[in-house]
Amino acid sequence: MTKQxxxxxxxxxxxxxxxxxxxxxxxxxxxxxxxxxxxxxxxxDYSKICKLADKSFLASSGFQADVRALQKHLEARHLIYQxxxxxxxxxxxxxxxxxxxxxxxxxxxxxxxxVLGGLDNEGKGCVFTYDAVGSxxxxxxxxxxxxxxxxxxxxxxxxxxxxxxxxxxxxxxTPLSEPEAIDLVKTAFASATERDxxxxxxxxxxxxxxxxxxxxxxxxxxxxxxx
Amino acid sequence: xxxxxxxxxxxxxxxxxxxxxxPSSVEKIVEIDEHIGCAMSGLIADACTLVEHARVETQNxxxxxxxxxxxxSTTQALCDLALRFGEGDEESMANTDFLLNNCASRLWFPLVxxxxxxxxxxxxxxxxxxxxxxxxxxxxxxxxxxxxxxxxQCGAKxxxxxxxxxxxxxxxxxxxxxxxxxxxxxxxxxxxxxxxEKVTPNNVDIAKVSPNYHxxxxxxxxxxxARL
Numbered sequence: 001m002t003k004q005x006x007x008x009x010x011x012x013x014x015x016x017x018x019x020x021x022x023x024x025x026x027x028x029x030x031x032x033x034x035x036x037x038x039x040x041x042x043x044x045d046y047s048k049i050c051k052l053a054d055k056s057f058l059a060s061s062g063f064q065a066d067v068r069a070l071q072k073h074l075e076a077r078h079l080i081y082q083x084x085x086x087x088x089x090x091x092x093x094x095x096x097x098x099x100x101x102x103x104x105x106x107x108x109x110x111x112x113x114x115v116l117g118g119l120d121n122e123g124k125g126c127v128f129t130y131d132a133v134g135s136x137x138x139x140x141x142x143x144x145x146x147x148x149x150x151x152x153x154x155x156x157x158x159x160x161x162x163x164x165x166x167x168x169x170x171x172x173x174t175p176l177s178e179p180e181a182i183d184l185v186k187t188a189f190a191s192a193t194e195r196d197x198x199x200x201x202x203x204x205x206x207x208x209x210x211x212x213x214x215x216x217x218x219x220x221x222x223x224x225x226x227x
Numbered sequence: 228x229x230x231x232x233x234x235x236x237x238x239x240x241x242x243x244x245x246x247x248x249x250p251s252s253v254e255k256i257v258e259i260d261e262h263i264g265c266a267m268s269g270l271i272a273d274a275c276t277l278v279e280h281a282r283v284e285t286q287n288x289x290x291x292x293x294x295x296x297x298x299x300s301t302t303q304a305l306c307d308l309a310l311r312f313g314e315g316d317e318e319s320m321a322n323t324d325f326l327l328n329n330c331a332s333r334l335w336f337p338l339v340x341x342x343x344x345x346x347x348x349x350x351x352x353x354x355x356x357x358x359x360x361x362x363x364x365x366x367x368x369x370x371x372x373x374x375x376x377x378x379x380q381c382g383a384k385x386x387x388x389x390x391x392x393x394x395x396x397x398x399x400x401x402x403x404x405x406x407x408x409x410x411x412x413x414x415x416x417x418x419x420x421x422x423x424e425k426v427t428p429n430n431v432d433i434a435k436v437s438p439n440y441h442x443x444x445x446x447x448x449x450x451x452x453a454r455l
Contacts, residue, residue, distance in 0.1 A: 093294050
């Protein structure tokens, strides 16, 4: 008797790439707007960036149904936190909560590859990068998703801080100015678009960029290569 | 059992010096987290249940959010427990199930501690008042909690058998701009007035939170007593 195999999977892969870069007093979070399945496009206009708190934005690629469930869960938890503690959650607190939430489903994971970006309590940019089960790290920049393998080496080349093994520990936030960082993110996506079919932007597909700084939040859209 | 607490330091006395009783076994000021301490008056066993619950809550908060819990939230978490008594009329298990699944068992353990399992209720209120002192992002703060589950924020407060006299003395002497030295000696001198026996390092406890909780050793207490 051979073991019966499943003839369906609870997961799907909807593609997409997310990037975040932290600066001294700003944070840039970006993601493409294409949602696909297999070789088909479901929509060219889907936002993968979600506002969890005033100063915390979550960008996730992977299986968007799981991503949406995760966003709803975190939004609800944030609301409860606000009621109980009379304040917004800080980005580091949200980072810990996201990690715990993901690990809670360690044996049936959220198929979501997350990058959390925001400002900490002092107004400094912070980026946290995750795997699907909640392992996380505070970093100066990160990318996740189908284009990550193309974008990450480029970001490493442009932004990588001195080795974390050097003492005293150096903060990884980039010294670049905000316009320079936005430009860098656009360049990174333009390159990924050249070679990653899931992160291309064809007629209408866009790159969504959220910029968070002391003045607040703003959202920009940029057209990517149209093919 | 007199307790006097001022923003950032508190003093409490141990009851009736019975020669056979070991003074160091009476613990009326305890640590809840490294930035929060608590002084108790009343049924000490009930207070221990509450303190245990506060300790669990603060550590759960650190686990979930990677940050220390504010003093007010800690006090609120204790007050949430105060009115849960009666016969089996607890909040339905459906509510606790949601919390169980989504808050990593943060309420389950203390509920069991209080005997709040399905169908079984706690039969009486907690017979204890607490002074919760701590330091968080809003600076130092002091909260007073009574068995009804109401809490007040105070600058200075006294609880226990001599509390009326002590409270009125505190009113006169308290100011928002006291130095640490003054917040050490003022409660102790008020304790001295209301205590029957002489103040010694063996029959008073002094603790401060500035910004971490610290219970004074007998020699440190001795130094403060000498300044009286």
